Structure formats: structure tokens, C-alpha cells
Amino acid sequence: MKVNTRSIVALGAIAAISSLTLAGCAGSSDSGETTAPDMSGSITVWVDADRAGVLEAAAADFTEQTGVEVTLVQKEFGEIRDQFVQQVPTGEGPDIAVGAHDWLGTLVTNGVVAPVELGDKAGDFEDVAINAWAYDGQTYAVPYAIENIALIRNTDLVSEAATDYNDMIAKGQAAGTEYPFLVGLDPEAADPYHLYPFQTSFGAPVFGQNADGSYNADDLQIGNEGGVEFANWLGEQGAAGILNTNITGDLALENFTSGKSPFFLTGPWNVPAIEEAGINFSVDAIPSAGGQDAQPFAGVQGFFLSSESENTLAANEFLVNYVGSEDVQIALYEVGGRAPALTAAFDQVEASDPVVAGFGQVGANAVPMPSIPEMGSVWQYWGVTEAAIINGGDAPALWTQMAADVQAAIE
Template sequence: MTAFLGAGALALTACGSGGESPGAASAEPTETADAAQTADAEASGSLTVWADANRAEVLADVATDFEADTGIAVEIVQQDFEEIRDQFVSQVPTGEGPDIAVGAHDWLGVLVDNGVVAPVELGDAAEDFEQIAVDAWTYEGQTYGLPYSIENIALLRNTELAPEAPADFEEMIEMGEEAGTEYPFLVGLDPNESDPYHLYPFQTSFGAPVFGTADDGSYDSTELAMGDAGGEDFAAWLAEQGEAGVLNLNIDGDLAQESFNDGSAPFFLTGPWNVTAAQEAGIDVAVDPIPAAGDQPAQPFAGVQGFFLSSQSENVLAASNFLVNYVGTAEVQTALYETGGRAPALSESFEEALGEDEIVAGFGEVGAEAVPMPAIPEMGAVWDDWGASQAAIIKGDGDPVELWQKMSEDIAAAID
């Protein structure tokens, strides 16, 4: 598998860690000259990769193999994951950024708008990855990264208190009440901001995605789909759950985790980050699909992590080779999964992980049917009003449909 970038990406001004001349790479030599040029490019220069502590160790081994095979040294520079995006945006234009960096797919709107990333043509290799992983890293019709993991929430179940998975939300609450625990169901919320991320699968089950989609499946920022009738139905449901005490804004993420771990509820809507603590507390945990509250599937957001290329890299061919033919292999994708505990993006490693670990399998199966977190910049205008309005509706601070309609109008105005 070999990745080729578009001619426009290859012609960008270079400033990275050394390698082939971008002008030469974008020329159209003969087959023989092209082969020689590619060989020269892959046998010289160096690469710099930014990675967080969890990924750096695995990548160091990959770098060793890559240098042995190609003669190109790869420097792994450890960075705080939370700072990578902003540092990348600020440093790449100055010539100080890396060739490759680890990141999350929902950074793409910012990265592309700032002109700091180059598209990657995966070619036939795209078929080797889970579809949602490729979709997540596709922005405005182009793929901008090599994905390696998929992360999403699902329903944790205490099997002692609830031996079977519920078919829908109503049945889950009935099972929770029959268990005789303090809470039938737990999800961490916030008194002022609710938690649109965790409640999103219930919203989608009412046919109210945050944005509509274009013909190619990408998000359409001109269509705030959750402002439609499905969103109003969801708002009415939120008010009902708030009045019944099923959704409790005074139970934050920490209290929800603590309560589930001490056996105070049979069900907990959360991510893989809370599984280990539950197991250490002696809970026999199962991971189930999220039960729908409406008449459509409950689809959570999926976050897909991967590696993207700098638009200013001088060694684009080598960087592409490093990503697609090394990081994109089953051996490396599995090693990254074993380090991070998230379902792999590569299908071969994904299937292997699902067969070995029931917890990963549960989250992976839910994630395969999830929807990518919107990467478009307009998403930044959504969260605040969305969360505040949800909280007001749950608290009963007005007519739920009117509050939802005002939220939709305010978000649409902010986007415009």
C-alpha cells in the first residue's frame, strides 16, 4: 500500500525536517526519473513526529524499523495531547512544526482552515479500515489522516443487578426500578450545561442529529437538523425525564461513577475510561448498545484518533510511507490498541481485538454504528447554547419546545 498526496500538497512551501524538493516532487518526469526520484526521496532526510506519552513508546519501535528499512531517521517528540492542536497551528507556519502529529479527527476544521495539514490519499488502503474511521478523517471530500483508534460511549451494565441487556430506554428504567437500587440509571450531567455529548444518542433516536448531511455524507453546517420536529420531541422527552428524576443534573460524572461502582444502579452511560474502576470495585461489567428512547437507533458520537501530515513537510513521500505502510499495519495498530485500550481503526486489528476482549468488543460494536463527531468549525458555536438549554429543560425552567426552538434560533444566528 502506497499513499500519494495531491500535486497541490506536494508543491507547498517546505520548511520541515529535510528531504526532497517539493518543486521536484510536483514535476512530471518520466517513469524512470520518477522512480529514481522517489528512491532518492525515501533514502534521505528525516522525519519529526509529535506524539503523546501513550503513543510515543510504540512509535519509537516503528521509527527504528522505518530507519532500518529506508535510511530515514524518525525523531519522536513527546507532547501533551491537549496542546498538540494549538501548538501545531501556531508552529507549522513558522517552519517549526513536525512532519506528522497525533490528534483527533474533530480538530480537522481548525487545521484545514488554518492551512496546516495536507490531504492523504489512502487509495486501496482505505478499504482496510473501519468505515467510520475513514469517514471521520474525511473533510470536504478529502482524507486528512491515518486513523488508528475509535472511541465512543456505550451502556455499562452490572450483570448481577441486570442479567440481560434492555431492549429500549423504557425497559432499561423498568429493569432499574425492579433491581431496587437507589438509581435505575446513571449518566453524569452538569447543573448548568447538562451534557449534550452523553445525551446525544437519545437525541438521535428521535431523528434529531445536530446537523444535516450533504449528498456525500459530510455534515452540512447550513442545516441545523436538531431544530426540526425530532428535536422538539426530544426536548419534550428531556422534560419528562427531568420531572421523573431519571435525569438528575446534580449527579455529575464523578458521582455517577462512584454510585455505579458501589452498586447503586444497574446501568451507567459512559465510556471505556470508567470500566477499569468498575472492575476494580468488583462489578461484573457488560457493555451493551445504548437503548433508544425514540423510534430510531441511538447513535453516539465517535471520536477517531489518528496521525495527520503537515502541509509544510519537506518529506511528504517518506511521511506518507511511514504512516500508511508502517503505522497502518496490523502489528502497529494492535500495539497502539494494547497501549490505549481503544478499538483499533484497522479492520484486521479491530476484529482481533473484538475477539479477545468482551469490553472492547462491546464498545467497538457500538462505535461501528456511531456517527463521527462533527469536525466542522461551526460545531464550536453549538455546545454552549445546546448544553444550557438542555439543563433548563431538564430543570423545568419553561416550556421545553419553546426553549428548544430558541436554542435552535440562537445557534443558527451564531453560525451565520
């Protein structure tokens, strides 16, 4: 676990896609499964710096195969959504952009994205990745990476994975460390994202889901009986000192890397610091606190299509058969360190990277973070209510009031 060869392998993975330059070679190919007829012109793709090298190689290959030129424009990832919404209606936006699935509600309600025609290839991706980019029965991106939290276990302190939450706490206490378990919380807003798998283990998702995996804003479930049971559990964990809103994410990481706890609920973004600290660790499933599956939120990144693209045929071809190819998906994993969304690519990675494999196995049981606009009303009340309960508030009353406030805000 202490050696990370990702940066070394990444260069080879990018080179494996294509050795051509971005300008490519206009014209068609005689070989071609990926060659689509009757394509010409050009497309523009917005991409962040981390993924630009991979896209450059894929674009060169696409140009050689189809004759369609690709212009890559580097953008700050965090600025892409708002700029896309502003520029697409003016005709100044790109044909394709990279982004996160929780932008989808904003993109759809502003009318700036078009469905991607995946056809039978939709079945080649992990279900959670396709569901994340679904809205009203349509799929709006080619996903490439799945990110979620999992339970990191210091294997020098605890040798076996926990069977459930209570077993984890018992193992943590038996280890004799300062903290049996760590999760970073905010003093004012707790952290609904990190606590969500425990909430789902009580049978209390935020919203119900439609048959296609999309969320139904008319089916608010956060305030159901399981939600109240979860609230009572939160209060118990706060009273016991296991959940502590004074232990922020940074403090939780510092304490874990100092060997002060055998368990840390976190995401892959903290793995480099854990590796650097020389901690021997395993990535485990999140233990259930309520008896049902503990399902974290999944964040899924992908490339989506502008509703104002003037070359949708070429753009869709590039998305489905190039961004969606096994080589490109693996190369994107190599530069990003997140589980590939394409199942065949994930299967390759799983065999060689136990960390990504561990997060990916937990992610297979994850649920997409809701991207519908109504989710904003949930965030408004959710975290502050959790913090109040952890800090000793009346759990049933606070949770029930929160659910009523969310329902009123949605309506």
C-alpha cells in the first residue's frame, strides 16, 4: 500500500491511446469499427487540465479515423458548469464538456444539454454511473469515473474487517487507541454526505427512485420511520462521544495518520496522505448501523453534450466510441485515480490496484447523489439538523421538523 506507481503508469496509458498529435490527419479510415460515415467539420470540447492529455490523444485518434477536427479548451473544473449554462444559449459554448453528475439538474432545467445516444453500450457501464446521469428517462453523458467514500482500516491495529457498526466500534475500542472510529464533521453542519450510508442502513433514503434509477422529488422519504430511528442513533453516538462535531475532516485525517484510530470513513482524496504516512491499510465496506445495506452517495463524472451543438453526430460518436472506450477510460483512471465507469475498464483496474478496487466495490452498492433541483432544499436543513442532534438536541422532534421544512420548501 505504500508504493504508488500511478503517475508512472499514466504516461504509458495515455500514449497507448494514440501517438498522434491533436491536429491529426483529416480523412477516413478503412479499418473501422470506430469510423462513422458522413462526418465532417469540427467539434469543441471543454476539459480540465488533469484530463487534457488523455483527451488530446483520443482527439487525435478521432480526427484520423473520421476527419473531424477536435479543439480542446482547458477550463477550471469548478467553473465549467456556470460558464456552460451562460454560453451555450449564446452559441459560444462547446459541443462537449466534462463535469459532475450533480450538475445535471441545473443543466437540464436550463435547457443546455442534450441526451447522449448510448444505445446498447449503456449496458457496458456500471449501473450507478448510468443512473447518475439519468434525468426523466434520458441519459445525458458518457460517464468515466465513480467516486465514493469507504471505510479505511489500519491493518496493523485491526486485522479483520468489521461485520457491522457495533462490531467496528468494539474492534476500535479493543485496539486501545484514542478514538475507536473517525469521521470528519462540521461544527455547524455535521456532514450528511459522510453520514448518509448509516442513514440508508436504517431504510431512510432522501428520495424514492423511479424505475430508471432517477430520483422522484414527489417521494420524500427522509422523514420516514427509519429516518427517525437514524436520528435517535445519531443522538446516541453523539452522547457516547463517537460522533464529535469538533473533529473536522482535517483533524480526522491527522488523527488517523498519527495512528490514533483504526477506522476512518473517508474518500480516495485522502489516500495519498495515508500512504505518505506509511499506514498499512485496507479499504473495507461501510458497516451497517441499522441492519440494512449502508449505501454511500456516488459522485460520477462524465462528458456531456450541448443542446446547441451544430455537429451532434460527430460529438455523439466521439463521446460513445472514444471517451467511452476501454483505453480512454483506463487512461482517465490513471490520471485521476478514480474507479472507471466502464465495467471492462474497472475489471482491469480491480486486478492491479487494491485501493481503487476497494472503493469501486463499495461504489457498486452506492446510490447517485441526487442531482434534481429539489435537493437544494434538502441540503438547506439536513446538516444543521444532524449537528443539533449529535450535540444533544431532541432527535425525533428535530428530524421530524427538518423533514417538514424540506417538504414545504419543495412544494
